[in-house]
Amino acid sequence: MALTSEDFLPSSRHYQELGRPGRPASRSGISHYIFRRQFIASCAALAIVSVAALALLTLLTTPAQLQALLTIAPVTEVEDAQSYLLGPPTRSFRENLRNDTKYITSWLNAGWTNDVMTIGNLLYLALITERIPIIPSFIPSHIGPEAPPLPFGHIFDVSRLRKALRTPVLEWHQIKDANDSSLDELGCWAVWPVVEQGAPPRDSFLIPKLNLDLSYTRAPDWVKLTPPGIDDKHASLWSLARLAYPEARESAISQPPDPSPQRQLAIPPDDHLLCYDYLYYTAVTAAWEWNWDYSPVWRFVGQHMHWNATVEKLAEELARRAMNVPNGEPIPPFISIHMRHGDFRIYCNEFTEDQCFVPLPAVAKRVAEVQQELLDKKGINVTRVIMTSDERDPNWWAEVRSYGWNWVDYAAERTVETYGKWYPVLLDAILQSRGAGFVGTEYSTMSLLALRRVQDWNDGAVRMAKWGRPGADDH
Incomplete structure (x- = not known):
């Protein structure tokens, strides 16, 4: 059977725990004003350069050349960074940070989709603490350690994000x-030790890659979002924001820092570069609030995290070939589907897989609902469908084909050989987001983000298919 993106998702107990089904130093006024003026001017110049560069890229670039482009940081980003860094990358990060500017960072260790959400949480925390965020690279916790870390800007449009935020x-x-x-x-x-009692600080594959020796101080108990005794792992983003300010910071340090692993140094939390071990399990008002349309992090940050134009163009080319659309013709509107099976099998309990997962006739019913909603609200008849899934059973894929639905065959496209192991899952996420409508798998964070993108970016019709027992999606 052809490989699909989620062949590279984790099956380890560690990731199952992370992805388990769940319920839904401030700047002065003058320097801040100057900074804003410089930033707006930079954005305007960058927009002109970006449009011209994208037009040229579209004309001249072949798929084989895209990977080489993605491995080079755009010059405009480096130049733009000079406003709030002292220069190009240095041997020590401290040599590159401005003394008149405060920063914030955190680490990743939750699988790619959850890491995207973690970065959203970090950016929201940066906004409410008025600090400049330093985004970590994505780590290959879900696809294998042989894949390199992947910079955020190679997948997401950083310039557009800066302008929106x-x-x-x-x-x-x-x-x-x-x-x-x-x-x-x-x-x-x-x-992490506060919300997961007895656990050590959350580690990350990226920390040794950056040659960092971290000394952790346990955050105070009041950062936990829910009251003591409630079995939940979420911390409050606004409580964590208190630690960015002198009065709360001083009162919060109630115990000495743990020695760093390499030099055995006990260092209190840094004020210049504010750092947290793990921000996936964080929220503003309620646990799992990304599940709801009011989610502050989605509304103020997540919806502005658009794709890098280069990888989006590659996804469009794959969609065109999957649907047999000739070159030169526009890609027709389609409905995207994400059916996650893989590591969700452990939640089937006493039921067999065919009883546990959403049967394809039920998926087809959801697709028909989306088609009808698009016809009623927009007057468009969407007949094309693209399936994404981690299912490996060829009989299941044969049934998918019987509905006339398409998918991208990453093995036939030699996507991994050409671009690397990151790309099937990244391209699937982009394809899902491009749908005029979307049908996803309940409790999957990959489906959740696709639903949010289709709903808010495309004004699309969306559904989540229920699973876990026979007839779970009957309605």
Whole structure:
């Protein structure tokens, strides 16, 4: 059977726990004003350059050349970063941070989709603390350690995000030279031991890659979102924001920092570069609030995290070939589907897989509902369908074909060989987001983000299919 994107999703107990089904130093006024003026001017110049560059890229670039382009940081991003860094990447991150500016960062360790949500939480925290975020690269926790870390800006449009948020967005590769062996010490807040009692600070594959030696101080108990005794792992983003300010910070340090693993240094939480170990399980008002349309992080940050134009163009080419659309003709509107099976099998309990997962006739019923809603509300008859799934059973895919639905065959496209192991899952996420309508798998965060994107980016019709027992999606 042809490989699909979620062949690269994790099956380990660690990731199952992360992806389990769940319920739904401030700047002065003058310097801030100057900074904003410089930033707006930079955005205007960058927009002109970007339009011309994209037009040229579309004309001249072949798929085989795209990977090479993605491995080079755009010059405009580096130049733009000079406003709030001292220069190009340095051996120590401290050598590159401005003394008149405060920053914030955190680490990733939750699987790619959940890491995207974690970065959304970090950006929201940066906004409410008035600090410049430093975004970590994505780590291959779900596709295998042989894949390299992937910079945020190689998948997402950082320039567009900066403009939407009206704040700078930096990445670690712009600040510290990861190829230099110099070790940096940094004091950070440990949030994970507070919400997961007895656990150590959350580790990340990226920390040794950046040659960082971290000393953690346990965050105070009041950062937990829910009252004591409630079995939930979420911390409050606004409570975490209190730690960015002197009065709360001073009163919150109730115990000495843990020694760093390499140099055994006990360093209090840094104020210049505010650091938290783990921000996936964080929220503003309620646990799992990304599930709801009011989600503050989605509304103020997540919806502005649009795709990098280069990888989006590659996804369009794959969609065109999957639906046999000739070159030169517009890609017709389609309905995207995400049926996650893979690691969800552990939640089937006493039921067999064919009883547990959504049967394709029920998926087809959801597709028909989306088609009817698009016809009623927009007057468009959408007949094309693209399936994405981690299912490997060829009989299941044969049944998918019987409905006249399409999918991208990443094995036949030699996507991994050409672009690397990251790309099937990334391209599936883009394809899902491009649907005029979308049908997803309940409790899957990948489906959840696709639903949000289709709903808010495309004004699309969306459905989530229920599963876990026979007839779960009967309605």
